Amino acid sequence: MPQSLSTVGARAAALDPGQLLNLYRVMRTIRAFEDRLHEEFATGDIPGAVHLYAGQEAAAAGVCAHLDEERDVIVSSHRGHGHCIAKGLDVTEMMAEIFGKRTGSCAGKGGSMHIADFSKGMLGANGIVGGGPPLICGAALAAKIRNDGGVGVTFFGDGAVNQGTTLESLNLASVWKLPVLFVAENNGYGEGAASDWAVAGGSIAGRAGGFGMPGITVDGTDVLAVYDAAGEAVELARAGGGPTLLEVKSTRFYGHFEGDPQTYRGKDEVRDARENLDSVRRFRQWMAVSGQFTDSELDAVDDTISLLIDNAVAAARAADSPESSALLTDVYSRY
Amino acid sequence: MANRKISYREAINEALVQEMERDETVIILGEDVAGGAGTPGEDDAYGGAMGVTRGLFGRFPGRVLDTPISESAFIGAAIGAATRGLRPVADLMFMDFVGVCLDQIMNQAAKLRYMSGGKARTPVTIRAMYGAGLNFGAQHSQTPYPIFASIPGLKVVVPAGAYAAKGLMIQAIRDDDPVIFCEHKVLYDEKGDVPEEAYTLPFGEASVERDGDDVTIVAIGRMVALAREAAADLAAAGVSAEVIDPRTISPLDLDTILESVAKTGRLIVADEASPRCNVAADISAQVVSAAFGDLKAPIRMVSPPHTPVPFAPCLEDLYLPGAEDLARAAKFVVEWSR
Numbered sequence: 001m002p003q004s005l006s007t008v009g010a011r012a013a014a015l016d017p018g019q020l021l022n023l024y025r026v027m028r029t030i031r032a033f034e035d036r037l038h039e040e041f042a043t044g045d046i047p048g049a050v051h052l053y054a055g056q057e058a059a060a061a062g063v064c065a066h067l068d069e070e071r072d073v074i075v076s077s078h079r080g081h082g083h084c085i086a087k088g089l090d091v092t093e094m095m096a097e098i099f100g101k102r103t104g105s106c107a108g109k110g111g112s113m114h115i116a117d118f119s120k121g122m123l124g125a126n127g128i129v130g131g132g133p134p135l136i137c138g139a140a141l142a143a144k145i146r147n148d149g150g151v152g153v154t155f156f157g158d159g160a161v162n163q164g165t166t167l168e169s170l171n172l173a174s175v176w177k178l179p180v181l182f183v184a185e186n187n188g189y190g191e192g193a194a195s196d197w198a199v200a201g202g203s204i205a206g207r208a209g210g211f212g213m214p215g216i217t218v219d220g221t222d223v224l225a226v227y228d229a230a231g232e233a234v235e236l237a238r239a240g241g242g243p244t245l246l247e248v249k250s251t252r253f254y255g256h257f258e259g260d261p262q263t264y265r266g267k268d269e270v271r272d273a274r275e276n277l278d279s280v281r282r283f284r285q286w287m288a289v290s291g292q293f294t295d296s297e298l299d300a301v302d303d304t305i306s307l308l309i310d311n312a313v314a315a316a317r318a319a320d321s322p323e324s325s326a327l328l329t330d331v332y333s334r335y
Numbered sequence: 336m337a338n339r340k341i342s343y344r345e346a347i348n349e350a351l352v353q354e355m356e357r358d359e360t361v362i363i364l365g366e367d368v369a370g371g372a373g374t375p376g377e378d379d380a381y382g383g384a385m386g387v388t389r390g391l392f393g394r395f396p397g398r399v400l401d402t403p404i405s406e407s408a409f410i411g412a413a414i415g416a417a418t419r420g421l422r423p424v425a426d427l428m429f430m431d432f433v434g435v436c437l438d439q440i441m442n443q444a445a446k447l448r449y450m451s452g453g454k455a456r457t458p459v460t461i462r463a464m465y466g467a468g469l470n471f472g473a474q475h476s477q478t479p480y481p482i483f484a485s486i487p488g489l490k491v492v493v494p495a496g497a498y499a500a501k502g503l504m505i506q507a508i509r510d511d512d513p514v515i516f517c518e519h520k521v522l523y524d525e526k527g528d529v530p531e532e533a534y535t536l537p538f539g540e541a542s543v544e545r546d547g548d549d550v551t552i553v554a555i556g557r558m559v560a561l562a563r564e565a566a567a568d569l570a571a572a573g574v575s576a577e578v579i580d581p582r583t584i585s586p587l588d589l590d591t592i593l594e595s596v597a598k599t600g601r602l603i604v605a606d607e608a609s610p611r612c613n614v615a616a617d618i619s620a621q622v623v624s625a626a627f628g629d630l631k632a633p634i635r636m637v638s639p640p641h642t643p644v645p646f647a648p649c650l651e652d653l654y655l656p657g658a659e660d661l662a663r664a665a666k667f668v669v670e671w672s673r
Contacts, residue, residue, distance in 0.1 A: 073419065107452030114450040123418060124451065128442050134411020135443060141412055142419035145362065145397065152415075165438070168408035175403055330453035331487050333511035 080125025159190025365426025
């Protein structure tokens with residue numbers, strides 16, 4: 001039974017079919033990418049650790065739909081693939097990076113937790129919880145000094161909400177009135193601890209008032225709700241009105257890391273989440289019901305994405321590892 | 336153009352002024368770099384804790400930014416802004432405060448270029464004061480630069496006097512890599528001959544402060560002045576000492592040191608950082624590794640003892656190496672034989 005999304009807000013209502021389709025495409029690409037990575041990781045061919053974003057797509061898609069490549073900047077967390085895709089990074093390069101190949105976004109030198117594309121305003125996934133917010137304050141400061149209307153968005157989790165760097169950044173962005181959107185993705189768990197337990201005060205968005213900025217809570221299974229809330233915050237920032245804290249409540253379908261036995265979760269929790277809290281499926285159903293899109297049209301989008309991911313994996317597997325000389329390069333600007 | 340005698344503090348201020356005039360992307364941020372933020376009294380009330388940035392707030396509107404006391408946030412912001420086309424000079428104030436923001440320096444600034452496969456550029460300069468001698472006690476008197484020197488991706492600059500301070504600061508701002516600029520707090524009033532015009536001093540090039548044949552004295556930061564004093568005393572005793580100031584400990588000009596050791600065969604290294612894993616230990620190990628055959632005596636490292644910096648003036652005096660400690664170490668290696 002198709003689930004309808006909440007009453008569509010004014011901004012979302014103004015989206016044309018092309019824009020709606022793009023929202024869907026971004027979410028579906030993220031889901032397909034992460035699901036495929038789950039399989040590929042299980043083969044043992046991916047080095048190191050990956051942290052999958054499936055279940056949280058609406059946050060990345062709904063927020064990044066408001067951003068442009070030139071003047072807007074994002075930074076992300078260790079669970080960064082979704083934000084990279086939503087910001088327009090090349091999926092093939094991303095996959096190669098995760099496989100540690102020289103054709104990767106970072107020439108194989110960063111890996112899953114450090115995928116970045118500075119030319120597209122993506123300052124990187126970040127392996128340090130809370131590492132992103134201070135950097136985005138800086139990016140926003142640069143935009144403010146240049147007066148180009150650019151905004152900075154920092155995506156972080158419920159775990160980072162308690163990190164000193166995040167709290168300092170909320171304060172600094174308020175004191176300096178920086179064009180920042182702080183997106184706290186509350187997926188219920190900071191690694192193996194419940195966010196309900198770890199976040200004192202019971203509400204992430206509720207902390208915003210303490211810093212004098214708006215705090216909005218939004219259902220992260222509803223991409224149009226995220227789009228609407230983010231739109232308000234981005235508009236405020238561009239107009240010089242300062243930062244906003246957006247708490248997006250969602251769930252992650254996979255573990256904290258791939259290989260996580262997830263014994264800290266309820267017995268049927270993940271299964272229930274996949275059935276009832278799937279933002280991609282909900283949006284697709286909404287699109288179909290809206291009368292603007294046919295199933296076959298949407299199937300075609302799904303197939304294109306499937307092919308893109310297949311090709312990305314094949315290309316990644318076929319690509320070469322970095323040259324040995326790459327070990328010693330890019331430490332400094334000249335050597 | 337003319338030289339005139341100005342202080343270490345004035346030299347750094349002048350470097351900042353000249354670079355800010357030349358390049359509009361240079362901004363300054365930190366606690367009380369102007370001073371008076373939001374207060375009923377004067378703006379520019381401090382000009383930095385030690386007055387190094389005095390006058391810049393009024394001269395460069397919108398480019399000198401006071402911050403709340405949140406090093407992680409504003410040092411991180413300086414780094415983030417650097418990746419987006421600005422050249423921030425962030426004031427960490429006391430280098431001892433690095434503890435509260437080390438992640439942004441160590442895991443972000445130092446590594447963004449490498450992790451991104453060369454795509455990130457982080458031209459940030461972080462300046463801070465280090466060193467004992469003003470009775471500020473253990474948490475405001477340390478010499479933490481070995482931490483930075485050990486981190487790949489950072490450059491670490493330690494000017495010994497006003498002339499080096501100006502040239503190295505201008506170089507630091509123009510450099511495209513993250514630079515940690517280490518100012519010894521006791522040196523701020525020390526005057527030196529400084530050209531009026533802007534000039535740069537290259538990183539990774541040591542300065543031979545005094546030529547000599549019998550012993551090489553490598554000294555860092557404030558130890559350079561003590562080394563010159565010791566060399567004068569040694570000369571009176573018939574020992575000819577060569578004094579080398581590395582100026583930057585990362586990159587380090589090992590070649591100049593090795594050339595000197597090839598000539599003298601004897602080396603002492605004076606470093607105010609705590610003795611375990613300090614730069615003296617690093618230089619000594621590198622010299623032994625590269626030039627064991629040139630050495631006629633063991634290397635002597637002159638550093639404070641392995642203790643926090645004490646408060647009582649008599650104890651702080653004991654803590655700090657003096658010129659006589661350097662001279663004694665030099666005589667030891669000169670007189671040493673199997």
